[in-house]
Amino acid sequence: QTVVTQEPSLSVSPGGTVTLTCGLSSGSVSISYHVSWYQQIPGQAPRTLIYNTNIRSSGVPDRFSGSILENKAALTITGAQAADESDYYCVVYMGNAIWVFGGGTKLTVL
Amino acid sequence: QVQLQESGPGLVKPSETLSLTCSVSGSSISNYYWNWIRQPPGKGLEWIGYAYSSGGTTSYNPSLKSRVTISVDTSKNQFSLKVNSVTAADTAVYYCARDGPGSWDLLGYWGQGTLVTVSS
Numbered sequence: 001q002t003v004v005t006q007e008p009s010l011s012v013s014p015g016g017t018v019t020l021t022c023g024l025s026s027g028s029v030s031i032s033y034h035v036s037w038y039q040q041i042p043g044q045a046p047r048t049l050i051y052n053t054n055i056r057s058s059g060v061p062d063r064f065s066g067s068i069l070e071n072k073a074a075l076t077i078t079g080a081q082a083a084d085e086s087d088y089y090c091v092v093y094m095g096n097a098i099w100v101f102g103g104g105t106k107l108t109v110l
Numbered sequence: 111q112v113q114l115q116e117s118g119p120g121l122v123k124p125s126e127t128l129s130l131t132c133s134v135s136g137s138s139i140s141n142y143y144w145n146w147i148r149q150p151p152g153k154g155l156e157w158i159g160y161a162y163s164s165g166g167t168t169s170y171n172p173s174l175k176s177r178v179t180i181s182v183d184t185s186k187n188q189f190s191l192k193v194n195s196v197t198a199a200d201t202a203v204y205y206c207a208r209d210g211p212g213s214w215d216l217l218g219y220w221g222q223g224t225l226v227t228v229s230s
Contacts, residue, residue, distance in 0.1 A: 001172070034214040038155075045205055045223050046155065051215035058211075089155050091216060097169035099216060101147075104154040 002026050004092050006102035012080045012109055020105045021072040022090035028071035034093040035073035037066060039086045040104075046089065050075060077107075085109040112137040114206050114221035122200075122228050128193040132206030132221055135187070139163050143209040144182055144189040145217060148202040156202075160209075160216075161189060196228045 003025040012018035022035055029035060031053045038046035048057040050066035053073060063078045073092070077084055090102045118130035132144070146158040159170035161180040170178050174193070182189040193200060203225050207217040 034216075036214075036216060038217070040155075045220040046217070047220070048215065048218055051212055051218070055212055055215075057215070057218065091155075091157065093214070093216075097167075098172065099157045101155045101157055 002094065002100070004090065004100050004102040006088075006090060006105045008103070009106045009108065012077070012084075012107065014080060014082060014109055016080050017076065017078045018080060018107065019069070020075045020077075020088055020090075020107070021069070022074070022092065022102050023072040024092070029073045029092065030068060032093075033073070035066070036091050037064075037073075037075045038089045038091070039084075040089065041086050049088075080109050082109050112208060112219045114208060114219060116204060116206050116221045116224040118224065118226070120225060120227060122196055122226060123230050124197055124228055125195055128191070128196050128200060128226055128228070130191045130204055130206075130224065130226070131188050132190070133186075133188045134208070137208065137219075139182060139184050139187045139189070143216065144180070145207040145209070146180060146191045147205045147207060147217070148200075149205070149223075150199075150202045158191065158204075163189075198228050200226070201228045202226060 005023045037050040040046040054066040089104045113135045143160045145160040161168045163182045177194045179192045203223040205223045206221040208219040210218045
């Protein structure tokens with residue numbers, strides 16, 4: 001069974017740029033996988049940042065962007081803020097009406 | 111605005127059935143994908159599955175498919191989750207979620223989550 005991979009942890013300086021990735025243990029991610037990205041503050045429900053690879057959800061700041069980079073889905077945060085310190089998850093459409101979450105990335109802003 | 115609220119027992123005994131309901135307000139139950147997701151304490155998210163309100167279509171995580179049922183009750187504007195033969199590994203915060211508003215936006219609206227503990 002294909003596993004969705006994410007960096008377990010990343011760090012970024014305030015005002016800096018960081019890219020989180022979402023890949024597959026076997027194969028490449030493309031727009032056909034309709035990747036979504038979620039931000040989860042501990043103790044809270046996740047909220048959608050990006051869906052269908054690169055569409056920003058309503059109310060999400062434009063410092064968050066989604067793309068495909070080198071066979072992986074990517075979430076880029078430009079001009080990181082302290083409030084961006086959270087857990088981030090991607091979910092991937094695997095076909096046959098099946099969706100799979102990545103293991104999540106813990107982002108530290110310091 | 112769309113609001114979802116999970117409800118159900120917070121404690122379930124091993125080998126019994128976990129049953130949760132998600133009450134929906136601000137949205138018709140029709141023509142949407144109604145999802146359940148769970149998160150064990152300190153761990154990541156796991157998609158359990160969904161039911162589509164029209165036509166009775168369902169889809170489940172293959173690792174849970176043999177034990178899970180998701181159904182929609184249009185008369186009550188709510189949907190439910192049943193997990194059979196639970197073990198301690200089923201202890202988690204359970205979230206309900208609806209798709210939209212965009213296309214391929216699987217989990218655009220989330221409930222606040224409810225913790226279910228499996229223990230004797």
